[in-house]
Structures are given as C-alpha cells and as structure tokens.
Amino acid sequence: MREEVGYVYESPSVTEFTFVVSNDGAVGVGDYVLTEDPNDPTSYIMGRVEDVRRDVHEGIKGEVMRALMLGSNTVPDLDWTVIARVEVLGVLTENFDIRDARRPAKPMAKVYKMSDEELEKLLSPADPERAVYLGRVKDSTARVFLDPNALVSLHCAVLGMTGSGKSYTVGVLIEEMSRLGIPVIVIDPHGEYPSLRKPAESIPDGWDVEPEGIDDVVTFGPNGPDDGYDYEIIIDTTNLNVEDFKLLIPQMRKYKKADEYVHEAIQALKDEWKKTGVKYDLADIIEKLEEKKKFVRKATEESAIDAALTSLRKLHRICGNLFGKEDSPDLRRFVRAGRVVVLSLKGLPDEAQQAVVTYFLKRIFEFRQSDEIPPVFTILEEAHNFAPTGEEMTRDKTAISAVRDFAREGRKFLAGLCVVSQRPGRVDSTVLSQCNTMIILKTANPDDLDNIRKSGEGITREALERIKSLPVGSAYVTGSAVKIPLFVDVRPRRTAHGGATPDVFEVIRKHEATNVDVDDDFDIGV
Known part of the structure; x- marks a missing residue:
C-alpha cells in the first residue's frame, strides 16, 4: 500500500507541479513521488521533490502585519x-518503464511517496550481474545500477572538488568493469591505482560487498620495477611520424621546412630498419638530422x-627515457577481458x-x-591538465x-x-560535452x-544547489547510463583506496620517525 502524502495544488506544465503536503514531515527534498497520469489510469506521473516550504494563509499574513504595525506583543496563531x-x-x-510526460498533473489528484521497493524495481536492470553497481539512492535502500554499454559507448565523467570522493568513486567503476x-x-598521474590489487581493510556494515582485490592488475610506470611497477612505460619511436612529433612539439609548426627534414630523417631510418632489422629511437632521429645539417x-x-x-x-632531454624501440605496454598483448x-605518470x-597521454x-x-584489442574503458585522471579550456591552454598542453x-x-x-x-x-567543453553520463560529487x-550545467543535459538549478553541499561519497548521477537523474550514496570499495586525502598529522609522524636526528646544539651561526 502506497503512502498518501498530499494532493496536487498547482500544475503549470508537464515539467513540474506543486502539491499540498497532508502531513508535515511526510516528504522532504529528494524524495520521489507519484500522482495519477491523466492519460492512463495504469500509469503515474513520477517526480522528485525539489523544494518544500511552509506558506502562511493569506488572511493570516494580514493579521500578523497589522499586529506588528500596532506594536502588539501578541501575534495570532499561524495557520500553515x-x-x-x-x-x-x-x-x-505499470511495467516500471519510464516514458515522457505528455500532459500536466491533474489538480487535486492524490500524491503518493514512492517506496524503496518501487525505486529498486524501477532502477534494477533485467540482470543486475551484468550491470555496474554504483550504490544506493541517497537516504534509501534502493540500489543504483549503471548501464555498462552506455558508459563505454557514450563516455562518462566523474567530477568533484578535492576530497569529495572522486577517485574513490572511480575505483568503484573500475571494480565493476573488471568484474x-x-x-x-x-591513465594515472599520481600513482593512486596500483592499490587496486589489495582488498579494502574494512567495509561499513549494511552493504552487500566484501573486501577483495582485483587479481588481474598490470602496472606501468617510470623506471618500471625500480619504482615498484611491473613494467616501464616506453613509447616505440618507430610508430611515430612527423605529424605525431608536431603534436608533441607544437613549436615545430612555426617552421614550414622543419617538419620536412624530420620526415626525411624518419623515412631514411625506416629504410635502414627494413634492410638491417635494427629499429631506431629518438636519439637516432636527432643524429640523422645532425648529419643532414652538415650538407645544407x-x-x-x-x-x-x-x-x-x-x-x-628538448624532447629528448625531458622525456628521453620514454622514447625507445618498443611499446610498453604493447596494448595488443596486455589489454584483455577484465584486466x-x-x-x-607519477614523477x-x-x-x-x-x-x-597523446601517444597511448x-x-x-x-x-x-x-x-586488434577488445572494447575498452579508458580512464583519464586529472583531465583538466590534458584537455584544458581555451583560457587554460598553453603550448605545453600538447595532449588536447x-x-x-x-x-x-x-x-x-x-x-x-x-x-x-x-x-x-x-576541462575543454568539447571533451566534457561528449560525456553522456555524469557522476558529479560535491562541487562549489x-x-x-x-x-557542468552547460555540458550536462537536464541539470536543474536545484540540483546544482544540492551538489554544492553534498557530503563526501555522495553524487548526482545523470545521463544515458541511468533511467532517471539520481542523488546516490556511492557504495564502499572492495579494493584498497590509494587516493585518500592524506592526514597531515600522520604524515608528520611518519616524517619524524624516519628523519635523521639533528644535534640540538647545532650552531647555525646566528
């Protein structure tokens, strides 16, 4: 039996309506409600409560104002x-599908609060085992699932200020995609994600997840095993043509003939490679150009x-170790189902x-x-550094x-x-607008x-106001991967989180524990 919470008071359009709440406290902002569909007695207009207010009856307002103006110490009882x-x-x-509303709600029609069971039925896919379990509807037990096909084929964005739970949420997506x-x-600029191999130390009660690391994680980083990674990151120089170098070195575009000489050097080295079987790297291209210069x-x-x-x-001085004679990773070898x-990129x-970023x-x-590789889900952390807006763009931001x-x-x-x-x-608006699903954590x-408002579809002013004050780990989710826009409490991770905001006191304690003792009587010469 549904809980009746009021009746439609005003219905100005098919996009919104107001209702009188029959019992103060029966509904709050964020609750989902139903009222009868004028077109179909088996269906219901569904909506989310965006605002709740108390109105004083007009006649009472006048009495209050008169009493205040006359200086009375007694204010009439208010009728709210x-x-x-x-x-x-x-x-x-009736089949728990959602279609567009074609007529406004009917005035005086009863309004009902949706139960958690109804929300779960609406949001659950045919097979939850083939969907991304993100969490629960905020302040509800109804689980929220995302469509993995929409995430891969239509792109997505995870946005939120520092400390909002952004990287933690990305970890949940990775766990689900791998599963x-x-x-x-x-693409991990800060080295936060190798921790995916480890299980979480603990999980809060009340969630149907268990600690579990991801078995099939392969890590690549600068200096490879010397820095704790499985392999070193290397770009196969033989895969680069002159257009690639112009992307990596925008300054080359200023000189019309410069790219022609680079092209000649690369072509000469490719011809030698075919004859000898010996590949070349960036240093060889530089050497070939130096030889060419002697004869002009x-x-x-x-x-x-x-x-x-x-x-x-300059490229060789800054990135010389990156440019070798083979790809690492060789994506055709390493990209596998669930891996x-x-x-x-740390360091x-x-x-x-x-x-x-450009190359891979x-x-x-x-x-x-x-x-040559299966469908893949690529995560670009710190996207504002690789695809900045026009105002933020510099000639050094070559990945855009x-x-x-x-x-x-x-x-x-x-x-x-x-x-x-x-x-x-x-973040570049062209890039952000291509993300059909948005997971937005606290942003102020x-x-x-x-x-966000310009790039996302149907993000209301009220939703943006709530986004400003979301607690850590809660998000607004909208787009093609969900049936309706939702405020969600993201579920706990099964894997260890490597991107937590560090505690300053813990960092100081560790620093002091490892710091070499300094003689208290050391003379600094003052």
Whole structure:
C-alpha cells in the first residue's frame, strides 16, 4: 500500500507541479513521488521533490502585519500549509518503464511517496550481474545500477572538488568493469591505482560487498620495477611520424621546412630498419638530422634544421627515457577481458605526461579501429591538465588534440572514455560535452558548476544547489547510463583506496620517525 502524502495544488506544465503536503514531515527534498497520469489510469506521473516550504494563509499574513504595525506583543496563531514543488521525471508505467510526460498533473489528484521497493524495481536492470553497481539512492535502500554499454559507448565523467570522493568513486567503476570482463586502462598521474590489487581493510556494515582485490592488475610506470611497477612505460619511436612529433612539439609548426627534414630523417631510418632489422629511437632521429645539417648550404635550410633539432633535443632531454624501440605496454598483448592496466605518470614532468597521454590515446583508438584489442574503458585522471579550456591552454598542453579526437570518435569503435577532474570548469567543453553520463560529487566553484550545467543535459538549478553541499561519497548521477537523474550514496570499495586525502598529522609522524636526528646544539651561526 502506497503512502498518501498530499494532493496536487498547482500544475503549470508537464515539467513540474506543486502539491499540498497532508502531513508535515511526510516528504522532504529528494524524495520521489507519484500522482495519477491523466492519460492512463495504469500509469503515474513520477517526480522528485525539489523544494518544500511552509506558506502562511493569506488572511493570516494580514493579521500578523497589522499586529506588528500596532506594536502588539501578541501575534495570532499561524495557520500553515506545507507546499512541495516537484520536478517531473516522466511517466512510470505499470511495467516500471519510464516514458515522457505528455500532459500536466491533474489538480487535486492524490500524491503518493514512492517506496524503496518501487525505486529498486524501477532502477534494477533485467540482470543486475551484468550491470555496474554504483550504490544506493541517497537516504534509501534502493540500489543504483549503471548501464555498462552506455558508459563505454557514450563516455562518462566523474567530477568533484578535492576530497569529495572522486577517485574513490572511480575505483568503484573500475571494480565493476573488471568484474564484468570489460578491460580498463587507467591513465594515472599520481600513482593512486596500483592499490587496486589489495582488498579494502574494512567495509561499513549494511552493504552487500566484501573486501577483495582485483587479481588481474598490470602496472606501468617510470623506471618500471625500480619504482615498484611491473613494467616501464616506453613509447616505440618507430610508430611515430612527423605529424605525431608536431603534436608533441607544437613549436615545430612555426617552421614550414622543419617538419620536412624530420620526415626525411624518419623515412631514411625506416629504410635502414627494413634492410638491417635494427629499429631506431629518438636519439637516432636527432643524429640523422645532425648529419643532414652538415650538407645544407642555404641559411634558411640550416635554420629549419636547427629549429627541428632544438625541439627534438628538448624532447629528448625531458622525456628521453620514454622514447625507445618498443611499446610498453604493447596494448595488443596486455589489454584483455577484465584486466586493469595502470599507466602511472607519477614523477614524470608535465611534458612527458603530455607525450604519454597523446601517444597511448592514439594507439588505443587505432587498435580499436582495426579491432586488434577488445572494447575498452579508458580512464583519464586529472583531465583538466590534458584537455584544458581555451583560457587554460598553453603550448605545453600538447595532449588536447588527442583527447578531443578520442572523445569525439572513440565511441564509434567502443573505445570508452571516463573523464575525471576536480576542476570541471577548466576541462575543454568539447571533451566534457561528449560525456553522456555524469557522476558529479560535491562541487562549489561557480565556474565549475557553470561548465557542468552547460555540458550536462537536464541539470536543474536545484540540483546544482544540492551538489554544492553534498557530503563526501555522495553524487548526482545523470545521463544515458541511468533511467532517471539520481542523488546516490556511492557504495564502499572492495579494493584498497590509494587516493585518500592524506592526514597531515600522520604524515608528520611518519616524517619524524624516519628523519635523521639533528644535534640540538647545532650552531647555525646566528
């Protein structure tokens, strides 16, 4: 039996209505309600309560004002009416499908509060084992599942300010994708995700999850095993053409002839490789250009080669160890069903990080085009650093073209992208607008909220206001991966979280424990 909570008071459009609450406290902001559909007695208009207010009856307002103006110490007893405003989400059919509302709610029609069981029935997929279990509807027991097909084929974004639970939520997505057998590639600037191998130390009561690490995690990072990773990150120089170098080194575009000489050097080295079977690297390209410079006579030609050499030497100085004679990872070898491949960029300078992101996004896309790897879910952490807005863009942010291309074209080939950022206002709008599902945690910065509003579909002003004050671990989820927009409490992770905000006192304690003792009587010469 549904709980009756009021009756429709005003219904100005098919997108919203207000109702008089019959019992003060019966509903609150965020509750889901139903009222009869004028078109179909077996269906109900469904909506979410966006605002609840108490209205004083008009006649009483006048009495109060007169009493105050006359200086009376006695204010008449107030007669309140509680009014709730509802955003219409659609029409709930008897089969628990959602379709568009075509007529406004009927005035004086009864309003009912949806039960947790009804919400669960609406939100549950046909087979929960083939869906992404994200958490529960906020302040409810109804579980929330995401459609993995929508996440991969239509992209998604996880957005939220520092400390909101953003990386923790990404960890939940990774756990679920891996469980479903979907390969995951994580581009990890801060080295947070190797912890996926370890089980969580504990899980709060009341959740149907158990601690469990992911068995099939392969990690790549600078210096490989020397830094605790399984393998070193290496870019196969022989896969790069002159256009790739122009992406990596925008300065080369200024000199018309510079790219021609780089192309000649690469082609000469490719010809030698075919004859000898010996591959080449970035140092070999530089050496070939230095040889070429010895035989040019015109000053313009020498200037062009010098420009190319300056750019390539800088790239080699900053990222030299990255450019080798084989790919690591070789995506065709390592991308497998359910496997998580972590590309840790921790410790790399920004230019090197840009190079890795540019190169491997291009490789993932190319291998999906040719069907050499299975459909894959690629997570780009710190996306604002690799795909910044026009105002934030500098010539050093060289990955943006690759990120844009991946966002626009990847979906056609089931190369899914998950954009992660604590500064959504600084993420390129072209990239963010390609993310059809958004998981938005606490965000307070006006610029960030404005870009979210512009990029996401149907994000109301009221939803943005609630997003400002969300607790850690709660999110607003909207887009094609869910049937209706939802506020969600994200479930606990099965795996250990490697991206928790550090506790300053714990860091100081560890620092002091490992610090070399200094003589208290040390003379500093004052």
